Amino acid sequence: MATECPLLRMTGVSKRYPGVVALDGVDLEVRKGEVHILLGENGAGKSTLMKILAGAVRRDEGTIEIDGVPLDEPGPRAAQAAGVSIIYQEFNLIPHLTVAENIFLGRERGLGFPGVIDQGWIFREAERRLTDLGVAIDARAVVDDLGVAEQQMVEVAKALSIDAKVLVMDEPTSALTDKEIVRLFSVIRGLQARGVAVIYISHRMEELFQIGDRVTVLRDGRLIGTRTIRDTTMDGLIQMMVGRDLTEKFPKRAVTPGEELLKVEGLARRGVLHDISFTLRRGEVVGLAGLMGSGRTELARAIFGADPIDAGSIRIRGREVKIDSPRAAIHAGVGFLTEDRKRQGLVLALSVTENVCLANVNRMATAGCMHLAQEESAAQRYITDLRIKTPGAAQRVMNLSGGNQQKVVLAKWLCRETEILLFDEPTRGIDVGSKVEIYQLINRLAAEGKAILMISSELPEILGMSDRILVMNRGRIAGEFQAAAATQESLLQCALASSHP
C-alpha cells in the first residue's frame, strides 16, 4: 500500500523550446508503491516531464530527488542508475533478438573470456523474472513473433531488470485488448505490492479509476493539481484538463442525408473482405464498428485503392469508378485519414504548409511551379479554421502534438476539397479536449455536405457520432443499425457473433 514518504520529488521543473514553454515550474511527488496517473491534453507537457525524468531531455530549471538523493547528473544512464525506468509508447525492442537477449541488452554477463556472453545465465535470469511477473512468455522466443501485449510484458520485464524504483508507462494499453489490459493491471498491482512507484500516462479515463491511486493534472505546461483518485470524478478531471466544462461530449446535430455519394457493391479481397455492400450519403456520418482484425481498416484501404480488390464495384456520385491506386481514389474525391498519422498520414520533416497542400500540389502549381503564397494562405486558413496550435505555418509537423497533427491531416483533405472522407480511428491517442474538437469538426463537415465513414473501436464514440452504423465481423458486414436503435450491447453482439454456430 502507498505510504506517505515521497519516493520521487520533482520541484519547479521548467523547459523552454524556441517559441514554446513546454513546462513551467511543475512539481510532482510520487510515493512508494503507488500508481500515479499523469493526466493532460496532448501538448500539456506530460511527455516532456517524463523525458526529463528519464534523462532524455535536459531541464532548464528545477530539481529531481529520488529517495532523497538529488539527481543532478544529466543523461539516461544516470537516471537509470537512480532507479528510473520508462516504457515508451513505441517499444524499444530489437525485433530479431530473443526475449531474454532483449531484457538484458547492454547488461549481458560475461563468461570469463572477454566479449563472450553467458547465454545460459541470460535465459535463466530472464525466465525467473518473467515468472516473477506472472507472465507465460518463452524467454527464447524471438520478439518479432510475439503479439503486442506480450512485447509490452517484455518491456516491463526489461524495465524492472534494472531494479527500477520508479517505472513510467506511457499509454501502455493503447494497443491492448480488454483481456490483455486486465493482465497488465494485475502485473502493475504486483509491482505496487513490491514498492515500485508507477507513473501511468493514459487517455482512457475509465482505466484511471481502475488502477490509479493519485492523479496529477497538467495543462499547457503548468501544474493544475494533484488529487486522490477516490476523491475525484471523471467530470472533475476533464474540467481540470481542459479548463472548461464539457457537458456535451458528442454534440448533437440534425441531418437530412442527401444524394448518394458512395455506393460499394460486392467488394471482395481474397481472405480479407467478403461481399461488402453499403452506401454513403451526403451529410451522413456512418460508423464502422467491429473487432480488431475484422477488416475495418482493410475495407477503407480497399475503397481508397491502397490495396487491390478481387471483385466488386465502387460508384461515386452514381458513376462507376475504377480505383486502382490512392491517386485514383483522391481524383474521384475520396480522402483517407489513416490510423497511424506519423507513418501514413504526414511527412514529419516537412512544414505544416507543405503537409496541408501535399494532396493538392497540382492545383497549387502552374506548369509545375508552386505558388508559395497561395499555399501559405491556404495553410493559414486551416490553422485558424481548425484551431491548429503551431508557432507558424512553416513549423515542421514533427514538433506538433498528436491532436494538432491529426488536424493537419484533416486540413490536407479539406484543402483538396474531398467530399468522401474515410476516418480510421480519428481520435486514437488524442486527449479529451481535442477529441471533442475533432467530433465538432466531423459534424461540421457532415453539415457542409460531406459523406463520412468513421472507423472506431470506441463504441460510445460510434454511438454518439453516427447516423447509421455498420458492424464488421470476419471481413463481412454483419449488421446495419440506425444509430437511434443501436446499443453497445447490440453492436458488440453483432461484432462477436460467430458465423458458423
Added chain:
Amino acid sequence: MKIPPVIASHARQFGTLLVFMVLCVVLTVLTPHFLTVSNLLNVAQQTSINAVIAVGLTYVIISAGIDLSVGSIVAFSGVVMAGALQAGWPVAAAVLTGLAVGTGCGIVNGLLIAFGRLPPFIATLGMMSVARGLGLLHTDGRPVSGFGDAFRWLANGEVVGVPVPVLIMLGVYAAAHFVLRRTKFGRYVFAIGGNEEASLLSGVPVAAYKVAVYAVSGLLAALGSVLLTARLNSAQPIAGINYELDAIAATVIGGTSLMGGQGSVIGTLIGALIMGVLRNGLNLLGVSSFFQQVVIGAVIIAAVLLDTVFKRQKR
C-alpha cells in the same frame, strides 16, 4: 537568443559556408597563389564536373535513395558521345546523344527501383558494372580522342571572362535550386524522401517521380561527362571511377541527410567547392597527392561529425 527563421532553417548551410570561408582565408594566408582570379576560376572549373554530378546525387539522396552508377555513366555516355563526334555528327546532336544515354541509364535505375522494388543500392550497384562494361565494349576498351574546336569550346571557351563550364555549373545550380524549392517535382522529392507511404496515400505518384529522380541523376552525370570529355579532349571507358563517391561526399558535406527528406543543392555546391578548394590548396602547397587523400577523407568525416555534434547540442 532569437535566431531569424531563415538562418535557423538553413543553419547547416551557414555552417558549411563558414567552413568554406575559413578554408579560403587560411589558404590565402598560406600561399600567395591562392587568391588570384586565374586560380579561383581554375578551381571553379575543376569543381564544375563533380558539382554538376553531385546535384543529381543530392536529388537522389533527398528522395531517400542512392546512386552508385554515376561514375560509370560518365564513362559510358562519354564514349558514346565521342564516337558520334568522330563519326562526324554535329556537336549538338552528339552531345544530346550522350545526355540521352545517361538519362536512359538513369531511367533503367529508376524502373528497377520503383517498379522492380529493388533497393537503390543494389540496382545502381548493378548499373555501375553494366554501364562500365558497355562503355568498354563500345570502344573495345580504347579511349576516343581528338575533337573539333566547337566541342572543345565547352571546356575552354569563355563568356565575358568566365569559363563556360563554370557558367554551365551555375546554370545547373540555379535551375536545380528553383526546381527543388519552387516546383511540384521538388516538393514531391522531399515528400517521398520524408515519408514514402504518407506520400503515396496523399496521391503522390511515387513510382513515376522516383524514376524521374534517377533519370535526372543520369542526365547530370552525362552532362558532367560532356565537360570532362571536352576538357581532356578524350573520352575514356575507364573515366569517372570513384566519381560517385566524390558526389556523395559533396552532398553530405553540404548537409543533405542520407536518411532522406532533408537537404539543399546550395549546400552541395558549397560542399563541392570545399573539396575543390582543398585539392587546389594542397596542390599549391606542394602536399603529396597521397597525403591529399588522407586530408580530404578527414575533412568529410569532420564536416559530418561537426554536424551531428551540432544537432546533439540543439536537442
